[in-house]
Amino acid sequence: MAIWLPRLAIDRWRLAEGLRPGQGSDAAPLALIAETAHGPRLAAVNDAARQAGVRSDMLLADARALCPELAVAPADPAGDRAALEALALWAQRWGPWSALDQPDGLVVDVTGVAHLFGGEATMLADAARCFAARGYAARPALAPTAGAAWALAHHGPERAILHPGESLDVLPVAALRLDPGTVLVLRRLGLKRIGDLSGVAREALARRFRNHKAPAANPLIRLDQLLGRVPEPLLPVLPVDVPLVQRRLMEPIRHRSLLDRVLADLCADLTRVLEARALGARRLELALWKVDGEVLQRRLELAAASRDPAHIAALFGRKLDDLDAGFGIELARLRAPWTEPLALAQRDLEAAAEVHGTSLAACIDRLAIRLGPEAVRRPVPRASHVPERAQQWIGPLEPERVSQSDLPFHTRPLKLLDRPEPIAVLYASPDGLPRRFRWRGAVHEIARAEGPERIAPEWWRERSTVRLRDYYRIEDGAGRRYWIYRSGLVDDGRGGAPEWFLQGLYA
Template sequence: MTDRPSSPSRPSSRRILSIWLVRLAIDRWRLAEGLRAGEGGDAVPHALISETAHGPRITAANAAALAEGVQVGTVLADARALCPALAVSPADPVGDRAALEALALWAQRWGPWSALDLPDGLVVDVTGVAHLFGGEAGLIKDAAQSLAARGFAARLAIAPTAGAAWALAHYGQEGAILHPGDNLDALPVAALRLDPATVLVLRRLGLKRIGELSGVARDALARRFRNHKAPAANPLIRLDQLLGRVPEPLLPVLPVDVPLVQRRLMEPIRHRSLLDQVLGDLCADLVRVLEGRALGARRLELALWKVDGEVLQRRLELAAASRDPAHIAALFGRKLDDLDAGFGIELARLRAPWTEPLPLSQRDFEAAAEAHGTSLAACIDRLVIRLGPDAVRRPTPRASHVPERAQKWVSLLGAPSTSVDGLLHRLADAASSREAGQGHRPLKLLDRAEPIAVLYASPDGLPRRFRWRGQVHEIARAEGPERIAPEWWRERSTVRLRDYYRIEDGEGRRYWIYRNGLPDDGRGGIPEWFLQGLYA
């Protein structure tokens, strides 16, 4: 057995502030509901739930629910057995993450950089800034008051390393500060940020405190946890991070610099002609900013401040990344027809929160496409402005081999991956594959497969004559079948398989039909025939 020190071997000048948002999820719910902590937010037992394979589970609970015995992680049915009056709302982990990122940027008022400490904490480097707040105790007091003013309950601590600060924030005294020469021997081993399974193993070995690890030889611990590479599963790694013996990489949260331009007008304007001129100038200014970053705008937001303080906002989404100021100004002009300037507009701001890489290129290549009309991207943008974003859609593939489920229609503006050039390439690939004889399915599918009456079928099952929409068609050629089995993971067991045929009638018209089911398959009566597609 060898002893190991429980404090850093040399003093560290680095100082880290750990912020633990004790009730992040429930605080966000309470703020969204307009409730105050300790009053309406905790008067009625309330919990947040998430759906799991075994039913809804509690992910967070307010003080009233915790007082009634509700515990995080329990099934909702068990929690309501303890607290029948428990009210629930769906959890929002994505919103919690977004709120944590916003708080990380806001917390940089106490240090030059900050990082996320998932799932509910922040880390701020406060090295050399404590004197601005009257010392580290004053810094912690200021941070606690600021977080409380924003409606968040928090525990804070300062230490030389992120691991030590986390341990004090979670298991030490409130507002604890670790000075050189102090140790954390009295804290439980869970303060090392270990997963529950590793904590359980250490407790079974009789190691309940951090100081008790010093009585165990390092080689013995290394042999016991040699197969555990993750830091949360290896107490030696976490202990070295706690003491600053090994570096712990932290990813700082950086603000996104959104391209933005604005014009503060010398006199308020009310006339539309002047507003169009200001809008054109804003678009030209923004395009210069985008060109400098090799970006193109996909979403733009225009904000107009009126003299009386009201803010008018208009938003625009483009089918493809663009830096064309005339095109952007023309699209925004259609959104300003119903504008009420009141006593005048004194400030105009244009920003592009959604951008995509758009390298500089020679416009002569586009000039040939626009010489005889409008480019496809500009045409789509104008159609969206006139008809609305839901009226202009594109097909996108889905993970299904059933023809009517193999694609779905989505908005052209809805997904960042939408690209007019990509859409044209996919159409060209489909056309070339058909020309090469590789395309076996028709481009045109009926919205709903229509039943047909097969008047005669050969003994091998190929149809020879059928009636559709009151007209009889003699089949000159037939090819198939292409058998498509039902999707057993999403359909009932009584769904029948399909045999598809490509057929051609005597007049050269080609159809895509299928027989639903097989004779004597035990899943219904006689098979039925349907027509689902037409070949061009």
């Protein structure tokens, strides 16, 4: 069963405003906008705006020209996805598992369960009624495959069911879940409906779209998925039980000492929950409800999985220095949305001198609290032979994906400039070795030179106009050593004369 929510974003906004369909602000033209490189663009519109000629994906300036009274509100795609995930879990009342159909639909496996609801038609009616009760407009459809159910939900009659022996030839080619560019190409070829594809030889379509590997750009792949000739993998939505503890206080608290005590109790409670599941927390979220209804939130991310209550409480304590309790805090909640397996370990009972929080992970957590989460990083090798891409910055305790032994480079300097600086080579020997160059206003005579080490462009990442490089290790008369390179060759067809740059310094 495919369930299409055509007004998901608008319905979410209306529910947040406490409005009914066609009531209050929902009766006036409204659009949800998203910021783009070309200016605000409409992400969703309500029925009143659609009747005024406004459509989704229009620029706000063009929409205002058509409908000057158009009201706008910011779009929330992250909130829409979270709501869709929650609806996917709720929709498992009709089947054992469900999956997301981005950006505004669901797929539910209802194999062999229709009789529990009194038949397929009754089950579709129940789905439409339940979604309407929750405030969402929904178009459910039933078919043997996910692709066919999607086609009926989006382009078929309301609450459509595909029975054995029936076909979807009358539906437009857009029902194959193709991108707009592919649909436009098919329409220009005169193929406007799914049935029109059967009149074209499969080999001809395969030749026309042989370079299109993505399913949304290849009508043959989508047609095979629609008919069940090839499997279509779907990723079920699984519920995640987030460890959570909370304390509802008998009296609102305002003083920091009392808040620290409540925080310590919460950390101890959460530690027991994590220990029972053999988990450690990587990300923690603290929410404090004030008497006036305001919610104060603090987030903490650890370098390694931990369930040390004293360490967690000390880190959160630094984030509460600027807290304004107002008239008091009456509810405190601590949750761990990101956890990792952490085996149980028995401490040495004789290790009386052990001090909590002195491990490397604890030290990194304290530095991150003081300097910011992005300030504590470490460089690791990266699988690229281009010098400026040969390393990347990762978290202090994240495992390396590439080892140094996998990158057998020649000797390279320890210090690389942020950007290669242009130099002027005043004299080069006939064999191409530089003999004199000017850098930062000073002329350097080259006493020794070694090279070249030729590095070709990464053709799978860069444009065809990028030139190859010849690197040289050089030493001037004062004993200073540099790493320079020549960009391009004479008459290589990728630009003018070769250019020289200095990229590194040897210690």
